[in-house]
Amino acid sequence: MTKENFLKGAAILGIAGVLAKILGSVYRITLYYVLTDVGIGYYQTVYPLYNFLLAISTAGFPVAVAKLVAEKRALGDYKGAHRLFKITFFGFLFAGMATSIFVLAGAGYLSNLFSNKNAYYSYIAIAPALMLVPIMSAFRGYFQGRQTMIPTAASQLVEQLFRVAIGLFLAYQFLGRGLPLAAGGATFGASAGALAGTIVIMIIYFSQRKYIKQEIRNSVDYPKESLNSVIKKVLLIAIPITIGASIVPIMNNIDVAIVMRRLQSIGFTETEASGLYGRLAGMAQTLINLPQVLSVALAMSLVPAVSDAFARKNYAKISKIVRSGVRVTLLIGLPSALGLYILSTPIIELVYFVSDLETQQSVGSILAILSFSLIFLTLVQSLTAIMQGLGKPMIPVKNLAIGAVVKIILTYVLTGIPEIGVKGAALSTVAAYLVAAVLNFIAVMKHTRTSLNFVNVFVKPIISVILMVVFVKLSYVFLSSIIISKIATLASIIVGSLVYGFALLVTGAITSRDFELLPGGRKLSRVLNAIGLLRE
Template structure:
C-alpha cells in the first residue's frame, strides 16, 4: 500500500475509533441518567433531540462535505489562501443559518411543546438545547476544513471531548436541577449538548490557531485559480445541495415507514398493539443492530471524499482507482462478517440486548442489508469525491422507491408480515449500492471483480460464521455457564453470546491473515496496537 493510501486508512481508523468511543459513552450514560430523571424526565430529555438533530441537518445541509472537497482541491493546487477562503465563506454562511435556527427553536419552543408535542413541560429542554445548534453548525465547518486537509485528528479529538464534556454536564446539571422538578432536571441534562459542543469547538479553534501559519502561507506556484467570494459560495451550494437532499431521503423514508408498516400489518391480520410491537422490534432492535457496522463506513466516508477529490484534482486516475479499491475492499471485509455474525446470532443477540427472541424474525433477514448499506455509504462517498454528488442521491431515490412499494405489498401478506420491511430494506440498499458501483465503473473506470474483492472476504466470513455458530451451540449444549442462570437467565445468554463473538473475532483475524486478505501495511495503520503486533505475527509466519 502506498504512503498516501496508508494515510487514508489511518484517517479512517482514527475517526472510527473516536466514533466508537463516543457511541459507547453515549449509550452507557443513559442507564444512570434514567435513574436520576425517571421515566417522565427521560421523556422530556428525549423530546428535545429529534427537532435539534433535524434543525442541525437542515442548517448544515451537506456543507461540511462540500468544504472538505473544495479545501482538498485548493490544497492540491498549492493554494492555502484559497482553502482558507473556502472556510471563511462557508463559516459566514453557517453562522447565519446556525443563528437563525437557534433563535427559531428558542422562540418557538413554547409553541412546539404546547401544540406539536402536546407536552408543555418539554419547553425547558427545547430552550436549553437551542444554543447547541449554533455551536454545532459552526464546528461542522471547521471539521470539514481539517478533513479537506486529510487531518482527521482534530475531528476525532473534538468528538471525544464533545461526548466527555456533554456526559459530565448532563450528570452534574441533572442532579443539581432535578430537585426543582424533573422538567428542570431534563433541561439541565439537555444543556449538556451545549457544553459538549462548546468543548469540541474549543478543540477545533486550538488546532486552527496551532496551524494558522501553514494555512496562511503564500502559494508556492502561480497556477492557482482565484475565485471571488460569491463564486466560492456558489460552488459550496452546488456541491452541498445534492448531499443535503440525500441526507433527507432516509428520514423521509423512515417517516413513511412509521405510517405505512403498522397499517399494513393490521391488513395482514394483526391487532394494532401487535402491529406496534412488531414495528417497534424491527425499528428499535433489528435496525439498531444493523446500523452498528456503519460506524466504520461513516468514518471512512468522511475521509474518502477529500481523499478521492485530491487524487482527482491531480488527474491521477491510478491513485483514484487505488483508493477506491482499498475503500471497497475494507467495506466488504467489514460488511460481510457483520452480516453473517448477525445472522448466526440473531436470536441470542435479541435475548441479550432486548430480552426478546422476536428480534430474530426480522434480523435474520435484514442483517444482510449491512453488506449493501455499508457499500452504499462507501460508493456514495467515492462518487461525491469524484464530483458526481447527484448520482448517489438519484440511486438512493430509486432504492427507496422500491422499498416503499415492497413495504406496501409484502407487509400485508400474512406469511411475510414484518419480514416484508426486512426484505424491502435489503433490496433498497442492494439496488442503490449496485447502481453506485456501476456508475463508479463508468466515471472512474474501476470494476469490482469477484476474485479480487469478494472471494477472500466471503470465504473468511463464512468460516468465521461457522466458528461462531459452533462455539455458541457447544456452550449452550454443554451448559458450561449454566450456573450463571441462578443469578439471571439473561446474564447466561449474554456470557454465552459474548464468548462466541469474542472467539469469532479472533478466528476472523486469524483467517484474514491465513488467506492473505489483509496486508502488513494495513495492520500497521491500526491505531495503538497495529505496529506492536507485527513482530508476533512475523514470529508465527502469519503475514503474507
C-alpha cells in the same frame, strides 16, 4: 501538503471519528437502562429531524470552506482565505439560528406531526445544538483548510464526551419527573456537547490569532473577491454534498412518521408505538452502527486512493482498488451481518440484560432482520466512496434516493400488517440498501470497467463466513448448556472471530494489498507476512 502529512491528518480525523462513534453507541446502549424502550422512543424521535437540519446547515459547507481556504492559501492569499472564513461563519450563524428557532417555536407542532406528543421536551432540548453545531462547523472547515486537523478532532471528542456525561446525568436526574422529561434531559446532552465543542475550537482559534494575523500581513495582494462570487463558489461545492447528506435523514424522518402512525393504525397506543420504535431505532439500530466503524474507515481510505489514481489516469490501479475495496467490504459486512443474525437474541440479552424477556426477544427478532442491512450498507459506503473518488458524487446520491423511495413504500405497506408490525420497517431498510448497493455496483463497474474474480471476491469470503457461523452456532449451543448464556455469548463471539480470521488467511481471501486500504494496515500486513500467515 506532503502525502505523509495528509495521511497523518486523515488518521487523526479517522481515529477521532471512530472514538466518537464508539462513545455514541455506548451512550445509546447505556441510556436504555435509564429510559427503557418507551423513553428511548421519545429520545430517538427528534434525531431524524435534527440530522436533517444539520445536513442542510452543515453537511457540505465545512467541506466547501476547507477546499476554498486551502486553494487561497496555496496561492499565498491568506487575507482572502480569512475573509472567506468570516463570510461563511456569518452564513453558518444565520443558518443555525434559523433552524434553532424553527425547532424551538415548533416543538409542539413537530411532536404532534410525528405522532409522539411526549417527544416535546426532546425537541426543546435539541434546539440549542442546532445553533451551536453550525458555528463549530465553520471553525472546523477553516482549520481543515489550513491543513490542521487536531482542532476538529479535539472538538469532536470533547463534544461527544460532554454529550454522554451531561445526557446521562440529566436523564437520571429527571427520571423521577417522568420519562418525557428524562428523555428531554438526555437529548440536552447534544446541546451541552455542542457548546463544549464550540468553546474548545474557539479557544484554539483565538490562541492562534497571532499567527493568523501574521499570515494576513504577509499575504500576497490579490484583488478583493466580491461577496456574490464567494457565495457562489461555496454553494457550487456544498449543495451536491448537502443533497447527498440529506437523503438518509429525510428517509428517517418519513420513517418516524410512517412507523408511529401505522403502528397506531393497527391497534397500538402512542406509548406502545413509541416503545416499539425505540426498540427499532434506539436499541437494534445501535448495534448495527458498531461494525460501521471499520467500513467508514475503509470508505475514508478509498476516496483519496481512487482520486490519486484517477488524477494520474492510472485505470489499471483504479480497477485493483475497486476489486480490493469490494472484497474487503464484504469481508467486513458479511461476518458482521451473519454474526449478529446467528446471535441476535443472545447479544440483545447480553447488552440489554436489565430488560424483560419479551423486550429482549422482540428486539432480537428486529436485529435478526436488520443485521442483513449491514452487507448492503457497507457496500453502499465503499461504492459511494469510489464514485466520489472518480468525481461523480451525484450518481450514488440518486441511487440512494431510489432506495429511499423503496423504503418509504415498503415501510408503509409492511408496518401496517399486524403480523409484521415494526419488523416491516427493518425489512424495508434491508431492501433500501440492497437497491442502492446494486445500483452503485452497476455504476462502479460501468465507469471503471472492472472485472471481478468471482472466486476471490465472493466465494472465498463466503466460505470463511460459513465456517465462522458453524463454529459460532456450535460453540454457543454447547457452552450455553454448561455456563450462563451471557458468558457463552461472549465466548462464541471470540471463537467466531478467531475462526473467521484464520479462515481468511488460509483461503487467501485477504492479502497484503487489502491491508493497505485500512489505516495502519501496512504494519499489520508486514507482521503477518513475517510469520507466513498472509499472502502477497
